[in-house]
Amino acid sequence: MVKLRHIFVVSAFALASCGGDGQAPKGPIVLGDSSMIVTESDKEQLKDLVTDLTPVIPPAEDKEQEPEKPAADTAKPAEAATAEAPKPAEQKAQPLPSGPGLRAEFSEVTVFIPGLSVKQHGRADLRRAGGATFSLSSGNLDGATLRVSGNVTKVSQRYQTIIVLKSSLGDIALDALVHTASWETIKGNNNTYAIDVPTSRDAEYDKASGSSIRLAVQREARQRRLSRQKTQHLLNEVRSVRSTNQKPLSVVVRSVMWKIDGKDERGRPYSKQVRLDIPY
Numbered sequence: 226m227v228k229l230r231h232i233f234v235v236s237a238f239a240l241a242s243c244g245g246d247g248q249a250p251k252g253p254i255v256l257g258d259s260s261m262i263v264t265e266s267d268k269e270q271l272k273d274l275v276t277d278l279t280p281v282i283p284p285a286e287d288k289e290q291e292p293e294k295p296a297a298d299t300a301k302p303a304e305a306a307t308a309e310a311p312k313p314a315e316q317k318a319q320p321l322p323s324g325p326g327l328r329a330e331f332s333e334v335t336v337f338i339p340g341l342s343v344k345q346h347g348r349a350d351l352r353r354a355g356g357a358t359f360s361l362s363s364g365n366l367d368g369a370t371l372r373v374s375g376n377v378t379k380v381s382q383r384y385q386t387i388i389v390l391k392s393s394l395g396d397i398a399l400d401a402l403v404h405t406a407s408w409e410t411i412k413g414n415n416n417t418y419a420i421d422v423p424t425s426r427d428a429e430y431d432k433a434s435g436s437s438i439r440l441a442v443q444r445e446a447r448q449r450r451l452s453r454q455k456t457q458h459l460l461n462e463v464r465s466v467r468s469t470n471q472k473p474l475s476v477v478v479r480s481v482m483w484k485i486d487g488k489d490e491r492g493r494p495y496s497k498q499v500r501l502d503i504p505y
Contacts, residue, residue: 329357333495334375334485338420340364343501356498366481366503371411371418377487380418381408386430387479388469389505390442392462394455396505398479400448401441402469404431408484422481430476435467438474477505 326339332352341364351357371380388402406429411418433441442463446456462473470476480502488494 327359327499327501329359329497329499331495331497333489334373334377334487334497336483336485336497336499337372337374338369338501339372340369341366341501355496356500358500358502360502361504366420366422366501369420371413371420371483373416373418373485375416375487376489377416377485379486380411380413381484381486382411382420383408383482383484384422384428384478385480385482386425386428386476387505388431388433388438388441389475389477390445390459390463391473391475392459394451394459397442397445397449397459398477398505399438399441399445401444402431402433402438403479404429420481422478425476425478428476428478430469433469435463438463438466438469478503479505 324339325342326337327341327343329336329351331354342362343359343364344362346358346360348354373380383406385403385405387404388399390397390399411421413419439460442459443456446459451459466472466474468474480500482498482500485497485499486494
């Protein structure tokens with residue numbers, strides 16, 4: 226059985242090596258022999274059995290191309306909303322009027338109180354000064370206004386009182402009995418501020434005892450170089466006094482001070498003070 230199978234395989238191989246007509250070849254196949262080359266002329270037989278593939282390759286992405294912008298977002302970020310929030314209208318400074326009055330011209334701000342006749346103390350050029358002092362010659366602070374030009378954020382006011390002894394030797398101010406009130410912010414509009422100075426009856430004062438009052442009288446007598454006899458005369462006048470608001474003593478508003486805070490053209494903060502001494 227095995228022998229017959231072998232004979233069948235050999236026969237099939239021999240038939241495959243024969244020509245198309247089934248005849249046996251005349252000799253062995255020689256490489257390069259043109260007579261052995263078969264040329265096919267049938268176009269149907271020359272067609273490709275596999276269709277050519279034309280791959281669709283998308284173009285490479287351009288890395289430098291700007292990314293697609295996202296759709297416009299109607300909701301703005303919190304910072305932008307805050308930055309674009311309407312700012313409160315700034316007060317426009319009115320031009321300062323001309324005429325008589327207290328005028329302190331600093332480099333950052335000018336302070337003006339019209340209707341007063343004053344005398345300036347110290348240097349006249351206040352452009353680089355931190356404050357200015359004036360004494361009142363004539364005029365009244367009741368109903369007066371303080372006006373400023375410049376970027377002002379706050380105006381404050383305070384006053385100072387002193388105890389005055391009305392004696393037979395004249396009015397004697399007791400410098401040891403001085404009281405300075407605290408700063409209080411005053412309201413204004415268009416850089417104009419109303420001045421409100423308390424009367425002597427309503428003002429704060431130094432509430433000294435009887436012994437402190439007599440010591441203050443002795444000290445003032447030494448400052449004035451009064452004789453021993455005149456000093457004793459003054460002490461006798463306050464011998465029975467127990468309070469600084471008791472006659473022959475009286476409370477007097479000695480000076481009024483204003484403090485102006487703001488920012489200069491570069492945004493740097495500044496603070497200026499103006500003092501007005503009032504005669505008693």
